[in-house]
Amino acid sequence: MLTALIVMAVLGLVLGAALGFASVKFKVEGDPLVEKIDAILPQTQCGQCGFPGCKPYATAIAKGEAEINQCPPGGDEGIRKLADLLGREYKPLNSEHGSEKPKAVALIDENVCIGCTLCLQACPVDAIIGAAKQMHTVVVPLCTGCELCVAPCPVDCISMEVLPENVETWKWKYPVFRLQPTTERKAA
Amino acid sequence: MNALRKLFGFHGGVKPAPNKDLSTREPIAQIALPERFVVPLHQSVGGTPRPLVAPGAQVQKGQRIGAADGNVSAAVHAPTSGTVLAVEPRIMAHPSGLAGPAVVIAPDGLDTACERDPFLWRSAKPDEVRDFLRDAGVVGLGGAVFPSHLKLRAGREHPMQTLVINGAECEPFITCDDMLMRERATGIVRGAAIMGELMQPREVLIGIEDNKPQAVAAMRAAVQAAGVRGMEVVVVPTRYPAGGAKQLIRVLTGIEVPHGTRSTDFGVQCFNTGTAYAIWQALEQGMPLISRIVTVAGNVARPRNFEVRIGTPLAQLFEAAQALPDTERYIMGGPMMGFRLPDLAAPVQKATNCLLAGSPALFPPPPPEMPCIRCGDCAKVCPADLQPFELYWFARAHNYGKAQEYSLFDCIECGCCSYVCPSRIPLVDYYRYAKSEIWARERDKASADGARTRYEARLARAERDKLEKAAKLAAKTAAGRQKAEQAMAGGAAAAPGEAAADPKKALIEAAMERARAQREAAQPKNVEGLSAAQQAEISKAEARRELARQMADNKEVPPE
Ligand code: SF4
Ligand code: SF4
Ligand code: SF4
Ligand code: SF4
Numbered sequence: 001m002l003t004a005l006i007v008m009a010v011l012g013l014v015l016g017a018a019l020g021f022a023s024v025k026f027k028v029e030g031d032p033l034v035e036k037i038d039a040i041l042p043q044t045q046c047g048q049c050g051f052p053g054c055k056p057y058a059t060a061i062a063k064g065e066a067e068i069n070q071c072p073p074g075g076d077e078g079i080r081k082l083a084d085l086l087g088r089e090y091k092p093l094n095s096e097h098g099s100e101k102p103k104a105v106a107l108i109d110e111n112v113c114i115g116c117t118l119c120l121q122a123c124p125v126d127a128i129i130g131a132a133k134q135m136h137t138v139v140v141p142l143c144t145g146c147e148l149c150v151a152p153c154p155v156d157c158i159s160m161e162v163l164p165e166n167v168e169t170w171k172w173k174y175p176v177f178r179l180q181p182t183t184e185r186k187a188a
Numbered sequence: 189m190n191a192l193r194k195l196f197g198f199h200g201g202v203k204p205a206p207n208k209d210l211s212t213r214e215p216i217a218q219i220a221l222p223e224r225f226v227v228p229l230h231q232s233v234g235g236t237p238r239p240l241v242a243p244g245a246q247v248q249k250g251q252r253i254g255a256a257d258g259n260v261s262a263a264v265h266a267p268t269s270g271t272v273l274a275v276e277p278r279i280m281a282h283p284s285g286l287a288g289p290a291v292v293i294a295p296d297g298l299d300t301a302c303e304r305d306p307f308l309w310r311s312a313k314p315d316e317v318r319d320f321l322r323d324a325g326v327v328g329l330g331g332a333v334f335p336s337h338l339k340l341r342a343g344r345e346h347p348m349q350t351l352v353i354n355g356a357e358c359e360p361f362i363t364c365d366d367m368l369m370r371e372r373a374t375g376i377v378r379g380a381a382i383m384g385e386l387m388q389p390r391e392v393l394i395g396i397e398d399n400k401p402q403a404v405a406a407m408r409a410a411v412q413a414a415g416v417r418g419m420e421v422v423v424v425p426t427r428y429p430a431g432g433a434k435q436l437i438r439v440l441t442g443i444e445v446p447h448g449t450r451s452t453d454f455g456v457q458c459f460n461t462g463t464a465y466a467i468w469q470a471l472e473q474g475m476p477l478i479s480r481i482v483t484v485a486g487n488v489a490r491p492r493n494f495e496v497r498i499g500t501p502l503a504q505l506f507e508a509a510q511a512l513p514d515t516e517r518y519i520m521g522g523p524m525m526g527f528r529l530p531d532l533a534a535p536v537q538k539a540t541n542c543l544l545a546g547s548p549a550l551f552p553p554p555p556p557e558m559p560c561i562r563c564g565d566c567a568k569v570c571p572a573d574l575q576p577f578e579l580y581w582f583a584r585a586h587n588y589g590k591a592q593e594y595s596l597f598d599c600i601e602c603g604c605c606s607y608v609c610p611s612r613i614p615l616v617d618y619y620r621y622a623k624s625e626i627w628a629r630e631r632d633k634a635s636a637d638g639a640r641t642r643y644e645a646r647l648a649r650a651e652r653d654k655l656e657k658a659a660k661l662a663a664k665t666a667a668g669r670q671k672a673e674q675a676m677a678g679g680a681a682a683a684p685g686e687a688a689a690d691p692k693k694a695l696i697e698a699a700m701e702r703a704r705a706q707r708e709a710a711q712p713k714n715v716e717g718l719s720a721a722q723q724a725e726i727s728k729a730e731a732r733r734e735l736a737r738q739m740a741d742n743k744e745v746p747p748e
Contacts, residue, residue, distance in 0.1 A: 043636040045643050053643065125642045144639045167230070169631070170284035171624040175557075175617040 033062045040081045044073040045124035046146035048098045053124065067091065072098035073145070104160040105143040106150065110135050112157035119149035119158060193422060196442040198435045200569040201427040202604045204524065206399055207360045211483050211491040216367050218495050219508060225267050225293040225499035226278045226535040227253065232327040233334045234260035239291060245272045248302030250476050253291050256322050262335040263325045265476045267497035269302075270295040281502060281520055281537055285530030293499070301475075309471045314340075314386055317471070324470035325477040325538075329462030330354060330365075330431070331521065333539045336463055340386050342452065348389035349455035350441050353380050353464055355396040355403065356424060356431035359522035362542040364481040365461045367493040369396070369403035373410035376461050379468030381416045383459060392419040393440050394461075397426045428524065429602040433458040435571050447598055462541075482536060484509035486519070486544035486551075496536045502543060503532040511545040519544040523551065524603040525616075558611035566605035566615065572598045576605035580615050583622035588629070591622050599623075672698045 037058035044054070049070040051057040060066035061082070068082040069091040076093065083090040093100060108119070108128075115133040127143040130136030138149075150158045163169075230236040235257030241247060247266040254264040270293045277287035309317050318337035327333045342348045353376070357365040369376060376394075384392050394411070396404050407421045424430055424439050434445050437456050445451045451458060462480065469475045478498055482505060485491035489510035496505060506518065519526040522542055529543075566576035574595055582591035599619050606615045672695045718726070 038640070041636075042632070043639040043643065045639065054640070055643075124646065125639045126646055127642075141635070142638070142642065144635075165284070165286060167280055167282050167284060167286050167288045169628065170282075170286055171628055172283070172617070172620040174621050175614050 034058045037061050042073045044144040044146045048072050069094045070097045072100055075100040102162050104145045104162045105140050106138045106158050107161045108136055108138055109157040112155050114155055118152040122149045122152045196439055198438045198571055199573050200571045202569050202607050204360050208363050211363045211485045214492045216493045216495050221295045222500045222504050227291045227499035228280055228537055229254045229289045231538045232262040237264055239275045241272045243272055243274050248300055251302045262327050263323045265325055265478050267478045267499045268295045269298050269300040279531045279534045281534040283527040304474050326466045326470050327538050328460055330460035331541055342387050346455045348387045351389040351392045352458040353394040354436050354458055355461040356436050358428045358431035359524050361485045362483050362522050364483045364493055364541050366400050366403050368481050370406050373406040375465045375468045377410040377414045379464030394421045395424050395436050395440050398423045399426045429571055432600050482540055483542040487512045487515045487547040488545050499535045502534055505543055514547045515545040517546040555612050557613050560611055565608045569604040569608050576615050580618050583618040588626050
């Protein structure tokens with residue numbers, strides 16, 4: 001009886017120590033769920049979801065404080081992926097936060113720019129280059145299309161341009177089955 | 189010796205009607221210079237070459253007009269001498285019918301070649317030869333247009349065993365390699381020998397399907413004449429797609445290249461015959477890749493092969509072959525893998541191996557698609573050992589992850605599955621759709637990852653700036669305080685209690701003291717050491733000022 005107790009006690013101590021050691025040694029930095037959600041979000045960093053960026057929105061979703069249908073750039077597909085990941089019900093995009101739009105990039109009219117650097121400070125992803133009293137320009141491949149630089153410009157010289165399709169980005173269309181009329185419809 | 193060689197089979201495959209006789213009746217013809225050349229800049233896998241010419245520039249035949257953008261890219265050259273009219277987007281020979289950057293050249297009719305020093309490739313380092321080929325614009329002419337210089341490199345860990353020259357040309361209607369081998373076997377063999385020297389394989393095997401006896405004979409004669417050791421022409425059975433790189437490697441060497449590996453991992457590399465010829469032309473004739481052989485066949489009165497300069501409008505080829513009036517569509521590539529051309533204004537590119545004119549009689553419109561009955565016929569013929577019906581199912585359901593799990597990207601789009609499908613499902617269309625959707629998602633993912641990194645870097649920078657500013661401020665106040673304390677320690681005797689009780693006040697006083705000292709120090713420095721005359725001037729001016737002040741005070745003019 002006593003041996004059994006001692007054995008159990010020692011076992012408990014040893015395993016407890018091992019677990020404690022493992023929890024310190026293999027501690028996971030950050031919240032893996034937030035990372036997973038953040039990986040789905042499109043990183044436009046536009047704030048339309050009501051949070052100051054994708055990561056804060058991901059954190060809010062992970063805590064259950066936000067709905068999954070608040071990110072317009074992610075669109076329907078993003079919501080479905082989030083629903084899949086979190087096992088939540090799919091919901092259509094909440095129109096209060098905006099609507100899904102084709103991807104656009106900011107374009108600065110360089111003749112009008114006065115070099116006030118306001119857009120530079122607004123850009124969340126460092127896609128604008130310029131310096132005080134110098135012309136500014138957008139590095140197109142880096143622009144996420146968040147539109148945050150448009151409003152601050154005092155001379156309204158930033159516009160959003162939808163990116164045209166080119167040979168590289170063109171996609172094969174979903175094969176559609178064309179209905180062919182077998183007989184002419186007679187006029188009644 | 190061929191009788192001794194053991195050939196292998198590959199899984200699946202079909203035997204469509206070859207339809208190759210008509211276009212091989214006549215020798216290769218030259219196409220006249222067109223009125224305008226439209227030379228696309230992006231003609232190979234990899235980066236779009238940077239244009240090297242501006243509108244108005246005079247170019248010579250073979251002059252480089254687009255420089256390779258990075259190493260995964262290949263240069264493009266002027267097909268003839270003339271004037272550059274524009275560098276602008278033009279319609280491409282691409283299923284999208286979209287425009288891509290191109291150089292428009294008006295030929296001057298003289299066709300003067302540009303001067304170039306002969307390149308002594310034998311004494312050059314292998315890397316220099318590869319760079320030369322990149323700048324000569326040599327790409328795979330079998331259709332994949334992968335830059336050849338990247339393939340001319342033996343695997344790091346695996347020594348080259350076999351170099352395969354692909355003359356199988358399995359797709360119906362296409363005969364450009366066949367005619368090239370019949371007429372220019374020597375060039376191909378020399379090109380293959382050059383590749384052999386660069387890669388040092390144990391053997392060079394030239395694989396040709398058994399439905400091309402003339403090409404086999406011509407190549408055998410050329411190999412014999414050249415007397416290259418280890419080079420051999422091997423006749424392989426005709427079965428579509430024996431000309432697929434992996435399939436031909438399998439037939440010739442028995443090596444099955446598994447998913448996710450490259451043939452170089454097994455010491456095998458495969459090149460098209462046209463590519464071998466282009467390499468020979470570039471290295472020994474000094475002529476970059478500016479023309480290729482194109483088969484024009486199908487619903488045309490005179491199907492044949494043409495040697496065409498890159499950049500010639502497609503319409504001119506159909507004219508030369510006399511497309512029949514009931515032609516309702518034009519196809520680039522063969523009937524199995526080709527795509528419908530949206531516009532005949534598009535130019536011939538390095539990838540254009542065949543042009544087909546289609547009529548409802550020749551290529552009847554596909555009957556309506558029926559549901560998949562899971563008969564498994566497609567899996568039986570798939571040369572890539574895939575399960576096409578599963579891929580179809582997932583592509584149709586937009587389930588891209590699953591499609592990739594079923595090795596969608598191992599599909600070579602050969603079209604065997606669509607060919608045999610009893611439900612006439614355009615399976616390859618679904619695979620192409622799924623592949624381009626997956627590529628688009630990968631692009632989006634990559635740019636999102638970049639945006640995340642930059643966003644986080646920006647946040648980190650803002651945080652660091654804030655900390656730095658705070659630290660600076662703290663250091664400043666600390667320094668000030670210390671000074672004040674020192675000052676107080678000096679004059680503490682006067683009013684120790686007061687100063688000690690209110691260091692802030694002391695601080696302010698110290699600052700005011702400093703400011704006063706500064707003000708006093710800042711006296712005008714241009715009034716010292718003046719001459720008597722200058723002093724007199726100043727006194728006069730002072731007197732005038734004084735007078736003016738008095739006038740302002742008294743509001744009356746004193747008598748002069
Ligand atoms: S709405 Fe904008 S900031 Fe919010 S998650 Fe979507 S892309 Fe990110
Ligand atoms: S906000 Fe407008 S004016 Fe100011 S730097 Fe940006 S583009 Fe130029
Ligand atoms: S051949 Fe067609 S019907 Fe048969 S399993 Fe394949 S896709 Fe389905
Ligand atoms: S098209 Fe793809 S799936 Fe169909 S048979 Fe060819 S390799 Fe297999």
